[in-house]
Amino acid sequence: EPEVTQTPSHQVTQMGQEVILRCVPISNHLYFYWYRQILGQKVEFLVSFYNNEISEKSEIFDDQFSVERPDGSNFTLKIRSTKLEDSAMYFCASALTGDTGELFFGEGSRLTVL
């Protein structure tokens, strides 16, 4: 069964360092998303991506975040200068359609900023 895969599963980094989280969406999906979940809290939308550009982003997705799809399969989230409050689980998701259809998540990347 096709699935969304994410790497790394867990990353520990020092405050101020750059982090790249990687995702391989389901191969025929066209819409991609990043979410984050601070421990024990709500699942929060960060950014959506379609046709090689950001379609929407939340207030959380400030200038320290960026996304790209460098090679047609990977979908990456970069955090340029990590802060303590960036510690969270980051989920990648993909969907075939951009409307009301099903959305599938990866297993998440847990980021710990020290």
Add this chain to the structure above:
Amino acid sequence: AQKITQTQPGMFVQEKEAVTLDCTYDTSDPSYGLFWYKQPSSGEMIFLIYQGSYDQQNATEGRYSLNFQKARKSANLVISASQLGDSAMYFCAMREGVGGSYIPTFGRGTSLIVHP
């Protein structure tokens, strides 16, 4: 205003019994999709079931069914014959097209504990 409301922060159920997890939603869009996800303690987000707003019948997937009451704007998840492995957080989510956006939004989740 909350788009997705899950009023039960925690639920307990005995193994083999059925349990209903509540979800109400708020939208003015006639076209929307509703989802349930399971998040075990390991952290991954597992898709369980989907209901489209125009679907005539309630969605079912194995032991999971979605009790869709459109007029009440509720989309409760029913788990039949609970198993110990069902212990997890459960999130209700919605995609709606208000303002042209179909960004999925999530409720705060319900923690389900299944005890023997």
